[in-house]
Amino acid sequence: MADKEYFVQGNEACALGALAAGCTFFAGYPITPSTEIAEVMSRKLPQIGGHFIQMEDEIAAVGAIIGASWAGQKVVTATSGPGISLMQENIGYAVMTETPIVIINMQRGSPSTGQPTRSAQADMMQTKWGSHGDYETIALAPSSVQECFDYTVKAFNLAEKYRCPVFVMADEIVGHMREKIVIPEKVDIVPRQMPEKTDNYLPYDAPENGTTPMPSFGQGYNIHVTGLTHDKRGYPSTDDEETHTELVTRLCNKITENTKEITSIEHQFLDDAETIVLSYGIPSRSALTAVKQARQQGLKVGYIKLGVVWPFPIDTLQELTKNAKRIIVPELNLGQVYLEVDRVLGKHAKVELLSKIGGALHTPGEILDKIVEE
Amino acid sequence: MRTDIRIAGFGGQGVLMCGIVIAKAASLYDNNYAVQTQSYGPEARGGASRTEVVVSDEQIDYPKVENPEIFVAMSHEALLKYIDDIQEEAILLIDPNLVYQDEIKEIIEDKKLQVYTSKATETAEETIGKKIVANIVMLGSFVGATGVISVEAAKKSILDSVPQGTEDLNMKAFEEGMKIVEKIN
Numbered sequence: 060m061a062d063k064e065y066f067v068q069g070n071e072a073c074a075l076g077a078l079a080a081g082c083t084f085f086a087g088y089p090i091t092p093s094t095e096i097a098e099v100m101s102r103k104l105p106q107i108g109g110h111f112i113q114m115e116d117e118i119a120a121v122g123a124i125i126g127a128s129w130a131g132q133k134v135v136t137a138t139s140g141p142g143i144s145l146m147q148e149n150i151g152y153a154v155m156t157e158t159p160i161v162i163i164n165m166q167r168g169s170p171s172t173g174q175p176t177r178s179a180q181a182d183m184m185q186t187k188w189g190s191h192g193d194y195e196t197i198a199l200a201p202s203s204v205q206e207c208f209d210y211t212v213k214a215f216n217l218a219e220k221y222r223c224p225v226f227v228m229a230d231e232i233v234g235h236m237r238e239k240i241v242i243p244e245k246v247d248i249v250p251r252q253m254p255e256k257t258d259n260y261l262p263y264d265a266p267e268n269g270t271t272p273m274p275s276f277g278q279g280y281n282i283h284v285t286g287l288t289h290d291k292r293g294y295p296s297t298d299d300e301e302t303h304t305e306l307v308t309r310l311c312n313k314i315t316e317n318t319k320e321i322t323s324i325e326h327q328f329l330d331d332a333e334t335i336v337l338s339y340g341i342p343s344r345s346a347l348t349a350v351k352q353a354r355q356q357g358l359k360v361g362y363i364k365l366g367v368v369w370p371f372p373i374d375t376l377q378e379l380t381k382n383a384k385r386i387i388v389p390e391l392n393l394g395q396v397y398l399e400v401d402r403v404l405g406k407h408a409k410v411e412l413l414s415k416i417g418g419a420l421h422t423p424g425e426i427l428d429k430i431v432e433e
Numbered sequence: 434m435r436t437d438i439r440i441a442g443f444g445g446q447g448v449l450m451c452g453i454v455i456a457k458a459a460s461l462y463d464n465n466y467a468v469q470t471q472s473y474g475p476e477a478r479g480g481a482s483r484t485e486v487v488v489s490d491e492q493i494d495y496p497k498v499e500n501p502e503i504f505v506a507m508s509h510e511a512l513l514k515y516i517d518d519i520q521e522e523a524i525l526l527i528d529p530n531l532v533y534q535d536e537i538k539e540i541i542e543d544k545k546l547q548v549y550t551s552k553a554t555e556t557a558e559e560t561i562g563k564k565i566v567a568n569i570v571m572l573g574s575f576v577g578a579t580g581v582i583s584v585e586a587a588k589k590s591i592l593d594s595v596p597q598g599t600e601d602l603n604m605k606a607f608e609e610g611m612k613i614v615e616k617i618n
Contacts, residue, residue, distance in 0.1 A: 066457040066460055235471065237457075237470075238460070238496075347495075348494040423495050
């Protein structure tokens with residue numbers, strides 16, 4: 060077997076990525092513009108002995124994938140804004156119970172049912188803050204069909220490694236666009252690790268800033284899974300301050316303290332750059348065109364693309380942009396990741412938002428106009 | 434070099450399929466880069482519908498079409514709806530039975546368009562005997578008029594994309610489309 064080439068939609072590439080990563084279970088409720096993911100999974104999963112379930116709604120969809128994950132399966136659901144809103148309660152449950160799940164969000168115009176067939180990046184902050192409580196998640200933002208495949212594989216691997224919900228934050232444009240993808244002969248996969256069975260086995264005995272291997276139901280471990288604050292045995296311990304502090308701090312730190320491991324950043328033309336266009340997801344393709352055009356005009360402009368948006372790579376960005384005077388953030392929303400960029404880099408550079416909503420992608424010309432405007 | 438292509442017609446004529454076949458031919462069989470996008474809304478089920486393809490010999494950053502250098506029109510309504518941003522001296526390929534040429538004289542002159550005609554729908558119905566392959570006849574005419582993708586790649590891509598059992602029909606449609614395309618100005 061050699062590498063294989065396909066010409067497919069971003070949605071199909073997400074489904075192929077999930078399958079390549081070892082996914083055996085999908086539960087979801089079809090919604091534009093993510094429906095093709097469910098379609099592909101419904102055809103392919105039964106062929107490999109996996110399961111596809113169309114649930115009654117998205118609340119139940121996340122409930123089902125959490126259950127299947129605890130039964131030892133690698134799991135995914137796919138949706139868009141209205142579905143993501145319904146999923147929030149169970150996303151918090153997955154955080155607290157440290158359940159590896161992958162959620163693909165093909166973002167569309169919003170709030171509410173908004174613009175089903177148009178693009179947006181307006182769920183970025185919801186991914187961070189949508190469920191109640193202090194928590195951290197991981198969010199990746201593909202900008203091409205190949206990245207839809209690659210990032211979905213990466214999402215599964217990160218979910219296993221950090222035992223948390225991982226989001227693939229794509230959008231309508233990348234979901235419906237078709238491009239060639241190359242599926243390598245060998246895809247690197249992080250397998251589910253079973254813990255060692257010992258007499259005094261503790262399912263939540265994780266190291267500081269880390270996780271512990273996850274047992275599956277039916278394998279002989281005594282485990283208790285709860286959304287209540289729990290001790291190392293997994294038993295509820297809801298009024299002990301120390302237990303709660305230790306648990307919730309670890310749940311956050313296992314992500315933020317490992318940001319350098321998790322993150323992926325691409326950059327070009329930074330050496331002498333005075334202005335940097337910092338983007339993620341689909342606008343980064345307009346941004347790169349605009350930056351190349353600016354360079355042709357002799358302007359000192361650089362390009363940074365975040366492959367992983369959350370956790371936010373504070374240290375790496377501060378290092379990469381230390382000589383920049385100005386940072387432009389194009390986003391398909393009214394200013395979300397821009398706020399984080401400004402918080403982190405605003406002390407040494409002027410951070411400017413280039414917002415666009417309504418469904419269309421920034422044109423390179425719009426970004427170039429912003430670059431030359433002083 | 435980057436070529437921006439737009440194909441427009443009624444929903445249901447197969448313009449989307451036509452765009453997919455072109456982009457697949459370019460990226461899988463001609464070893465170029467290609468991106469295909471489409472209007473994705475109620476218009477995809479009737480009314481004016483369009484697909485856009487970018488073909489390039491280098492990596493494509495901006496994936497959308499801004500000012501098409503090639504515009505294929507299979508309906509008058511879709512032509513009028515989507516032609517405004519066409520580049521000067523672009524190639525305009527139309528089905529003359531579905532586009533009122535008198536009504537587009539002005540834009541042809543203003544933009545100095547190179548106009549090609551292909552009676553794709555009539556040919557599909559009368560010569561091939563299946564109206565449904567009009568899009569593949571038009572694809573043949575597109576290859577004949579523009580050469581953006583090679584004949585060999587186009588054929589492989591068609592065979593890869595059409596339902597089993599319709600290969601001969603579609604090959605015939607493609608060949609016929611190559612033959613009937615005419616430059617008229």
